[in-house]
Amino acid sequence: MTVLDVQAIRKAFGAVRAVDGVSLRVEPGEIVGLLGPNGAGKSTTLHMVLGLISPDSGTVRLFGRDPARHRTEVLSRINFAAGYLGLPGSLRVWEVLRAFAYSYGVARPAARVDQVIELLDLGRLRDQRFRELSSGQQTRVQLAKALINEPELLVLDEPTASLDPDVGDRMRELLLAQARESGRAMLITSHNMREVERMCHRIHFIAGGRIVAEGNAEQLAGEYGVTDLEEVFLKVARQ
Ligand SMILES: Nc1ncnc2c1ncn2[C@@H]1O[C@H](COP(=O)(O)OP(=O)(O)OP(=O)(O)O)[C@@H](O)[C@H]1O
Ligand SMILES: [Mg+2]
Structure with missing residues (x-):
């Protein structure tokens, strides 16, 4: 059963189109990365997934359910971590x-x-x-x-941002083991490209509130004719 199914969600803050038609899915045990420049709409997307803010349009389904109608059940099956x-x-x-x-x-x-x-x-x-x-x-x-x-779905907004390289590495291994052994799915944002390469099964690049590229790290590097995700990021961000 699909853990998370987001269809064409939008959110504007006044004149700012923070999220402008984002769709994505997360399957059990899958770690999906949401990457993009500062202000791209990553945190706003996560906050709509968590029901902290509601989309202007589009739908969020968690475990096949409408989180607005099954709020208690859905919230008991997910969790969230963020530095802020x-x-x-x-x-x-x-x-x-x-x-x-x-x-x-x-x-x-x-x-x-x-x-x-x-x-x-x-x-x-x-x-x-x-x-x-x-x-x-x-x-x-x-x-x-x-x-x-x-939780069956762990939503992580830059979870390792303040960690030293040693602890960061241990946390990544821990989260990978959680996905592998307990089937925990994750939706994660990060500005650490090596971390994303190490952890994410699939990546969505978001810029200006829209998904502009999607695939695993290797596919994305191939698509952009570069060797790693860091270079993909620079190309996407500077487009
Ligand atoms: N509560 C809010 N009120 C007004 N504008 C907001 C609000 N939250 C976000 N925004 C705007 O929406 C856009 C997307 O912000 P968001 O926090 O989703 O970006 P982000 O991709 O998480 O960036 P970062 O990498 O810096 O964390 C930005 O232009 C931001 O200023
Ligand atoms: Mg953010």
Whole structure:
């Protein structure tokens, strides 16, 4: 069953056509990348997928359902991580995660919190207040929060932006394993082209609110007559 099916969504903010007819699909276990220059409409697209804002037109279907009509069910099966998301700063790491475990109605919340703490290597930080963590440490808590309900679709807006190369690499391997072993699908944005080459099964390039190219990294490089995704990006961005 298709996890996410987006058809021709549009969103304007005043005169700005932030998203101008984007269609995309994500299948189980698939990692789909949304790439494009600053202001291209990536985050706006993700926010429409999550139901944080509603499209002016077009449709979003999650697990074959209309998320507006099956909001509770759909939200319990997805999750989201982004650097710009605030989490309650005065709570300790375990308390943040426990709160989300409760709000998602996770079975055996204490055990699941221990699991994600282990998975994200947050053991040493579990009693620290969220606001006292470095930004890379906060990012790891965001990812732990995003996995708390074992989502079938993980929406990640620049999830590794603040991570050092070592932790970034470990997070990529972790997410790849989550897709491979648990069939978790992901829709991800990133400005790190090597990361996208490593992680994404399929890529959509978006510019000016429209999808301008689509395929895997190799196909896109071939189509643009270049050797890697970084060069594809430069061509797309400078078109
Ligand atoms: N709430 C809003 N109100 C007004 N304009 C907005 C709003 N959100 C986004 N925009 C505009 O919509 C366009 C797309 O923004 P969006 O955040 O989707 O870009 P992006 O592709 O995520 O860029 P970046 O790579 O910088 O994160 C931009 O021109 C932005 O200024
Ligand atoms: Mg963005």
